[in-house]
Amino acid sequence: MFRYLRFFFGPVMVMVISTAMYFGGIWLWLPSLLQISFVALLDQAFPYDLDERPYQQSWLLDLALYLSLPATLWLFLSVMWAVGSGTQDPLGIGALMHSLSGVDVVAARADTAWYHYLPMCVVLLITATGAGGLAGHELTHRTSRPFDLWLGRISMAILWGVAFPIEHVYGHHAYVSTPKDPATAARGDSLYQHFPKSLYRTVTNAWEIEQARLAKLGLSFWSTRNALLRMSLVSLCFTLLAYTLAGWAGVLLHIVLSLEAKLALEALNYIEHYGLVRLAGEPVQPRHSWNCNHSVSGVLTYNLTRHSHHHADAQVHFQDLRSFAEQPQMPGGFMTAFVSAWVPWLWRKRIAPKLLTWDREQASPREYKLIHEANLRSGWPELMGSVASAPQNLHTARPA
Structure with missing residues (x-):
C-alpha cells in the first residue's frame, strides 16, 4: 500500500505548508525551506528507485494527481490571506483557523515583520510549482482523457501557466534537443540566459500550434474553442480574485508567484535537457534526456525524474515509466541538480563532465x-x- 500512498505526499505537503502560512512570521517560509532541504538530503540517503512492478490500482494514483487542484487552490487562498491587512478576512478562513487552533491568526499576521515575506516569495517557487505544475504536467499529457486534460490545464492556469500545457505536449516533445525546442538549453547558457529565451519561444510556439489547430478546424483565432484564450480567461479570473482577497498586494503577489512557477518549470527543463543535441527529423531516443532515479524526487514529481522513458513515449502514465538506469544521468538527485542550476559556476562544474561522457558514450x-x-x-x-x-x-x- 505504501507504493501507492507515497504519491500523496506531494499534495499533502503543499496543503500543510499552505496551512502553516496562517500563523505568520517564520511559518510563511520555514516549512517550504525544510521541504527543499529534506528532499535534497533524503535523495542522497535513499537508494535509487529501480522498481518497475506494475500497479494494479491505478485509480488511487489518479486520485493523488487530482488532489493537485485543491492543493493549488488552498495555496492560492493561503498566500492571499497572508498578504492581507488589518482585520481583512473576506472568506472567513482566518476565523475558522482561529476556532480550530486557538491562535489569533489575524493578530499573528499583523505582527509579522515585512522581511518574512521576502524568503516566503523565494521558497514558494518550489511549493507553487509542486502544487499544480508537476501534476498538471502529467495530466496535460493525457490527451485521450478529457477530464484529466481539463484538470491539468486548470491547475496550471491558476498561476498563469497558459502556454506551457500546449507547447510542452505538442511542441517540446516533437522538438526536444533541437534548436527549435525552447526547453533545451544550449551548451554554455546559464539558467538566467536560458529563461528569457525559453519564455518567449514557449509563448510564440504555443500560439503557432493553437492557430494551426484552429485553422484545420476552419475556426478563427477568436473562436471560443481557442484553448489559450480559455485558459487566459481562467488566469485573469484568479488575478481578479487575488485583488478581491488582498487588493493590489494580492495582484502583485499573484504575478510574482506565476513568474516563479514558470521559472521553476523552465529550471526543471533546463536540468532535464541541458546541452543535448538531436538531428531534426530523427526519432527521439531515451538518450536525448537526462534521467534520474532518486527515490524521493521521483515520488514528489510523479516520476518526472524518469525522463528518458517519458520522452521515448510521452503517453505512458507516470506509474508505468521505466527507470532506464543505463541512460544519461543528471548530476546528483533531481533537487540537487535543480538547486545547483541556479549557481552558474557550480552547474558548469557538474554538467561539463556529464556532457563529455554523453558525447563519448551516447551520441x-x-x-x-x-x-x-x-x-x-x-x-x-x-x-x-x-x-x-x-x-x-x-x-x-x-x-x-
Missing part, C-alpha cells in the same frame, strides 16, 4: 558535427576535449 556519430558546433558556441574550453571534436570524427560526421 551518434551523425550528431558529432552538431556537438562540435555547440561546444564552440559555449565558450567552455573543457568541452573542446569532446570526442566529437576529434578531427577524424569531424571529417566523417555529416548530418544527412
